[in-house]
Amino acid sequence: MGAWLTRGVWMGLLHGAVQAGVVAVNVRSPEASPSVRIIAFGLVVVIAVLWGALDAWRGLDERGMCWFFAALVAGPSAGVLGVVGTGLLVDQTGTESLWPALTGGAAFTALVVLVSAAIGMGIGNLLPQPDGSRRSQA
Numbered sequence: 001m002g003a004w005l006t007r008g009v010w011m012g013l014l015h016g017a018v019q020a021g022v023v024a025v026n027v028r029s030p031e032a033s034p035s036v037r038i039i040a041f042g043l044v045v046v047i048a049v050l051w052g053a054l055d056a057w058r059g060l061d062e063r064g065m066c067w068f069f070a071a072l073v074a075g076p077s078a079g080v081l082g083v084v085g086t087g088l089l090v091d092q093t094g095t096e097s098l099w100p101a102l103t104g105g106a107a108f109t110a111l112v113v114l115v116s117a118a119i120g121m122g123i124g125n126l127l128p129q130p131d132g133s134r135r136s137q138a
Contacts (some may be wrong), residue, residue, distance in 0.1 A: 005070075007070035008072070011078070013077070015082070016082040019081075020081070023082075024089055044116075052117035052124065055124065056120070064121070067118070074110060
């Protein structure tokens, strides 16, 4: 399995689960929804930043393209998983919610994954390497 597919599937699972969880909290406890939404968004951003930093620190070849393709996988998969999770766990969400999740929701998720990982890769390039040297920024 390619590195991009692994990252895309796991980030899609994470985003889809978080999306369904935020909707569940919103339905059951509306007063807690704003803070839960912020915490959930922070969680998915931090995970992508850390994973991107780890890839840069380890020196993964073509990590930028790897994360680009991972974002393309994570967006639609998170949309589908979010709709399925919301339909099964929260309410009777049906297929009418699938199109918005596969367009705007998928694009937003892909952008969040890509930008967060890019920030992480920038941080990872600044970290001291295991052999004590720094790689060139080229």
